[in-house]
Amino acid sequence: MKVDRSPRLFRLQAGRAEEEGPRGETFFHGLLRRDDPLGPLRLATLAIVIIASLGLFSIDPRPAYLVAIGIVAVGSWFSHWFKRRSWLVILLLAIGMIYLLIQHLSNVIAHSQDTRLPLAQMLLWLSVLNSFDMPRRHNLFMAQIVGTILVIVTATLSRDLSFGIVLIAYFVTLLVWSHLDSLAAFRSPPRARSLAREVLLAGGGVVTVAAIVFLGLPRGGAPVLHRLPMSGELRLPFHQDTQVQNPGYPAGRDASGPRQANPDAYYGFTDALDLDYRGKLSHQVALRIRANRPEYWRGMAFDHFDGRVWTMTRPDQVRRLESGTLDYQLPQDTVAVFGAPRVETIYVEQDQSNLVLLPSGARELFFPSSLLYRDAYGSLRSPVTLDRGLYYSVESQPMYWDRRILDSAGAPPAPLARRLRAYLELPADLPARDAALARQIVRGAQGPYERVRAIRDYLRRTYPYDLSIPHFPPKADQVDYFLFDQRRGYCEHFASALAVLARTVGVPTRLVTGYAPGNYDMFTGYWDIRTADAHAWVEAYFTGIGWVPFDPTPGFAAPAEMARSGPTVPGLMFLSYAQDRLGPMFWAVLAALAALAIGLAWAFRGEAVQLRALRRRSTSPEAFAVSRAYVRLLALLERSGVPHRPGWSAREHARAAGEVAAIAPAVPELEEFAALYQAARFGPRPTDVQVSRLESLLARIRRRLAATARRRKQDRSPPPRAPSR
Amino acid sequence: MALEVWGWGKSHPQATGDPKLARPVALEVWGWGKSHPQATGRNALRLQGALAQMFMRVGVLLLIAVATLFAAVNVQIGWLYALGALFVGLLAGSLALGAWRLRRVAATARAEPETACPEPLSVGIELHNHGVMGRSFLAVMAPPLGEVWPVRSLVRQRPPEHWAMAFVEHLAPGEPHVVRLAIPAPRRGAFTDPEVFLLCSPLGLFSWWKRVRIPGEIIVTPRVVPLAGIAGFAPAGGGGDDHPMARTVPEGEMLRSTRSYRPGDPLRMVHWRTSARAGHLVVKETEGTAQAGGATVLLDLDGHTAEGLEHAIHVAASLVSYLAEEGFRVRLISQAGVVEGSVQAQLEALARAGASRERLAPLVADLEPGGLIVVSARDAGWRSMANCWIQVAEPGGRPMEGSVFCPAGCDVAAALGEGLRS
Structure with a gap:
């Protein structure tokens, strides 16, 4: 009989230990004390906040963020040391938060066009304040959440792959944090080895699920909420130049000698496009564009071609567009079927010309300048060049053209024909064989659209795209030389050939320069447009419809065709992305991964397959455990030199094992195992006790065999050499 | 899927005390097509009621994941896709990992059939991993005997402080692992198949648990306070006002x-x-200790309050123990019946005793000669401090004058002393 002597005298003062702060110890030593259950969790929380802050610093490098990281560390130490809530601290923090709120509101008002950075800054300073008030687990959870939101906001600001480092560091720390939080809930101290194992195991599972979700989520859907960010308003100079300005070609077109292209700027964004320019353009990212579909980005257009150079007949004919709200409504002068509205944001990563790049079907522009110029060819020019860091948004509707309507387009009425005369002019020295070729190509084609399409398809089919061609002879007509002599060329040659040949068969055309869609980066979600993606294509005029784009360069889809394409499958997009990134290594990596998967499956096929079959056949978990123990014993014996014979019983195997010297020490356990196995396997339903005994016997046999093997190995090893004198 | 709700104020079927004493509100959501363990006799795996975690950790993370993916689809930022996917992966990983870790893990619990309040019940839980791979981070926990898992505990972020708990860091396949739990026994009673929970909460998000029953009936005998003596019943030699007198071996022994x-x-x-x-x-x-005479402890279970009843049973248990220790032949008479013989049987009877409105008179009629102690659960009003009414009487029925020797602060002493003063 048990008697309670003093049940009420000793009562554990729960939580008292947590409230007493340690004195006189270093920060990290204090945080990792074994008797402080929240120490490691506190450290993980601090790590999350620091990683989030560094992520922000990597995007917007300001020294204040580094100071904030230092204060967060001090605040965490303070919370660890103080470990209780004080009204004075709470009052000071409340005052700090009110000040922070006021600052944030004023920042939001100042940067109303894009509030992401003010929000990130507010979250960072909120973390700083929060770090002084983290005495308990719940407070650490809240601090982790603030850090997580800061990472999310930072992710929206990031436009390149360097954020991946922050993301990986954050994810690993979050896994560690979650595991430590779980252990803290069960009041169990963490151990480094089990922590690493858990992070690896859970991390593997989480990454697998995340990869499936990441690759399975559709891209390119229509936005539900429209957000149209743009950078801070540009300061306009007093004297404004309405012409096209390109910092890569400050003097305009170089009129003397062979033309050599500036690799960092496109020669097509000048007042005159010379087809004799040669040289490869840089692969530096010039623009990053947030768009849900691939787009052609139109810069400017030329209408006059002299056989070598494209120019504008009305370069000075510009119209001022003014908007105090920085919001420009753009006229639609083309008749088409319009798709669902979409929003694109263009980030300038390298200094550009003053041309405002627009997608087809642009309706509304949000540009950080109160003044823009619109030229006679529908292009927009900014009063100043578009420098690195500038970004703007545009709302557009993709345009589709019905083929029957295009086919039915007839000859323009007289007033319009007069206006379109410039778009039908041909070089004075154009050889007659060009017009003859055009007529030959369009033979049998009905209507202007069919004719343009026939020429485009002919060019695509007949001539390869080649950036290594030499300069053409100075006196030669560039289009003629391209079509009949060089028979390969740049996109400008293809576009010029289409424009000229179409004009010879009576279709008004103009040459357009801009950027091709570039490459989609699955991780950043941006279209990376490099300087080398600068491109030229053609717009043809159809009466009653307007200007319709055509791209004759092989390997490029026309903007209209691109607009029709549906959302891409993310998994395939990822493969294409990986192939783009890895280049020739892609197939090698794919083959290595496949070999690894096959190897792993082969290595684990044996026992896993056998156990799975056993489990299916077993009538209960206990019966499965009995069979599994026997299978493992047989495998053990086989490794020790006793082959498995299917016809033998467990006792026969045990007897045969007894004759092998290496197994002799384990014979008593083997015999007991055999007897117990037969009783459990062939008797009534096996019990837990039998399973437990079998498993402990198996463990003992395994230990004995291992010990015997160790002894035999030692006996075989050469005796130690006698020390030489 | 079955939903089982124990309403407010209703007693748990395992609680043997007064229904008013019971605090059982348990919401159990049986998960996803699995059968009720009591129906099949197997440890069905089920999703924890998920209220707490859904509202806090899981709820917050789910909200963040949905918001992030919504923003990703809306603004087409790839990093947001990646972050949202990671959050979804974290939730799914926690859910799947917890289910996998408890899958093919069987547990059997064995305990001593009896303990004395408030000594904890020692339980051995043998865990078997019938899977192919090892299992990590399993918590084995049990509420105090007589307490069910209330809905409030789900809302908490950690198991209640007063629960018995052990943590298994790694459970290797094929090797049994034994965990010992000392389950608190704060109240007397007879508890059928008390429960132990095997819980897994990877990454601190979702929690999965299995219920393991300790087979059989566990008796928790009432709390016993050692008495130094009762006037009229103590063997000669004890004495003193507050200090029990130690003495040598009695003469003739x-x-x-x-x-x-x-x-x-x-x-x-x-x-x-x-x-x-x-x-x-x-x-x-x-x-051969000199045989003392007979003694009868008459326990009236007709109490007005649950506290009074418990106190009376506690006093009766202390008296029975003391008298048996002193060599008296003790009879315990209550509305539950007459129990003679071993003190263990009497304590067990007290463990099972519940309030009764039956009259004691028929049982008192055939009292044997010898000392009589009456313990009543009735509230005597002016004896509110004692909570129960105790009368020590001579065989003839006349109240005795005398003293009770107990350790200082002993509530039994106070009760007996008050009874004597009456």
């Missing part, structure tokens, strides 16, 4: 041997010299 002190042994039997040598208390055992 032969010292048989010595043994270690056990709770409840009278201090007068301590062999101080041997204790000093041994470093722990040693008591004397005598041959």
